Amino acid sequence: MHYDFGSIYRKFAEIVSLIMLDKLNIVKQRFDEVSDLIIQPDIISDQKRYVELNKEYKDLKNLVDKRELYIEFTNNIEEAQEIISDGSDAEMVEMAKMQLEEAKAALPLLEEEIKVLLIPKDPEDAKNVVVEVRAGTGGDEASIFAGDLYRMYTKYCESRGWKTNVIDLSEGTSGGYKEIQFEVTGEDVYGTLKFEAGVHRVQRVPQTETQGRVHTSAATVMVLPEAEDFDVQIDPKDVRIDFFCSSGPGGQSVNTTYSAVRLTHLPTGLVAQCQDQKSQHKNKEKAFRVLRSRLYDQELAKKQEEDAAKRNSQVSSGDRSAKIRTYNYPQGRVTDHRIGLTLYDLQNIVNGDIQRIIDELSLVENTEKLKEASEIF
Numbered sequence: 001m002h003y004d005f006g007s008i009y010r011k012f013a014e015i016v017s018l019i020m021l022d023k024l025n026i027v028k029q030r031f032d033e034v035s036d037l038i039i040q041p042d043i044i045s046d047q048k049r050y051v052e053l054n055k056e057y058k059d060l061k062n063l064v065d066k067r068e069l070y071i072e073f074t075n076n077i078e079e080a081q082e083i084i085s086d087g088s089d090a091e092m093v094e095m096a097k098m099q100l101e102e103a104k105a106a107l108p109l110l111e112e113e114i115k116v117l118l119i120p121k122d123p124e125d126a127k128n129v130v131v132e133v134r135a136g137t138g139g140d141e142a143s144i145f146a147g148d149l150y151r152m153y154t155k156y157c158e159s160r161g162w163k164t165n166v167i168d169l170s171e172g173t174s175g176g177y178k179e180i181q182f183e184v185t186g187e188d189v190y191g192t193l194k195f196e197a198g199v200h201r202v203q204r205v206p207q208t209e210t211q212g213r214v215h216t217s218a219a220t221v222m223v224l225p226e227a228e229d230f231d232v233q234i235d236p237k238d239v240r241i242d243f244f245c246s247s248g249p250g251g252q253s254v255n256t257t258y259s260a261v262r263l264t265h266l267p268t269g270l271v272a273q274c275q276d277q278k279s280q281h282k283n284k285e286k287a288f289r290v291l292r293s294r295l296y297d298q299e300l301a302k303k304q305e306e307d308a309a310k311r312n313s314q315v316s317s318g319d320r321s322a323k324i325r326t327y328n329y330p331q332g333r334v335t336d337h338r339i340g341l342t343l344y345d346l347q348n349i350v351n352g353d354i355q356r357i358i359d360e361l362s363l364v365e366n367t368e369k370l371k372e373a374s375e376i377f
Contacts, residue, residue, distance in 0.1 A: 143173070
């Protein structure tokens with residue numbers, strides 16, 4: 001029996017194309033619905049719904065643009081094949097062959113992009129974040145390392161056009177920070193920085209080491225999605241509010257007014273404080289934002305743990321104490337332990353060039369999600 005494999009492949013490609021187009025048509029239908037909804041007065045007056053729909057509109061717009069491109073490529077292929085089959089005009093046939101080649105080369109890449117965009121979005125990914133870097137084991141060297149991580153993140157955020165704003169800090173005795181909290185605002189911040197949560201280790205000769213021995217120190221990074229008022233409801237009766245004087249390096253008073261604010265959530269024991277503003281009111285507002293984010297993250301961690309267990313995830317385990325990355329200065333090496341990625345580019349990485357690591361982690365997460373969805377395209 002003779003099989004025409006060329007014909008079988010073309011038939012399979014047609015089926016894949018129809019399935020893809022069918023999915024994209026559903027997206028287009030939803031996009032038209034959302035476009036209509038976001039201009040309705042009752043939606044505009046409902047803050048939570050309006051924010052959700054605006055985010056959905058932006059995500060769908062990207063897919064709708066890819067749909068237009070996909071239709072253009074498939075039409076070009078069909079048109080070129082018809083001209084080649086006809087064969088009556090040699091010049092047109094040559095042009096059609098070129099058009100066919102270009103479209104066939106571009107289509108698989110576009111299909112891969114669409115597959116990734118069709119993965120259901122994590123609703124948290126679009127949120128701003130509160131990042132907390134806390135020195136762990138290693139004494140003064142751990143504080144210096146926490147300062148290095150803070151600098152690395154601020155430089156990275158700057159390169160992305162995101163804004164950073166310090167909320168609270170406690171300086172180390174020999175430089176760096178025992179702890180520092182800062183806000184990051186921009187587009188899809190949590191979806192990017194969530195991969196940085198966990199324990200970071202550094203291996204190097206500390207400034208205070210006279211024997212030239214390599215020490216290992218650590219710092220913990222927490223990335224909390226910034227919760228909106230409607231995400232977490234806090235009963236004022238559940239919060240104890242303490243006011244105190246802001247303090248600078250060495251415990252000196254920044255000002256003599258009680259402008260710094262510490263909030264304690266009595267049911268959970270979670271604490272949030274802010275002392276970077278001179279206004280007590282502004283510090284209180286920021287501290288409440290941090291407290292909301294802490295409560296929200298607590299619930300999110302449980303959900304991520306369940307999801308990760310289902311997916312056997314390498315990337316997002318929900319375990320905030322997992323060792324995720326080592327920065328080895330003598331070897332100029334950075335290793336991300338979750339995916340076994342090693343890069344000999346330490347200086348650029350600690351200067352904020354962490355995009356490649358984030359891209360690799362994002363790729364692994366998307367692959368896991370695609371596998372989980374197990375949809376045929």
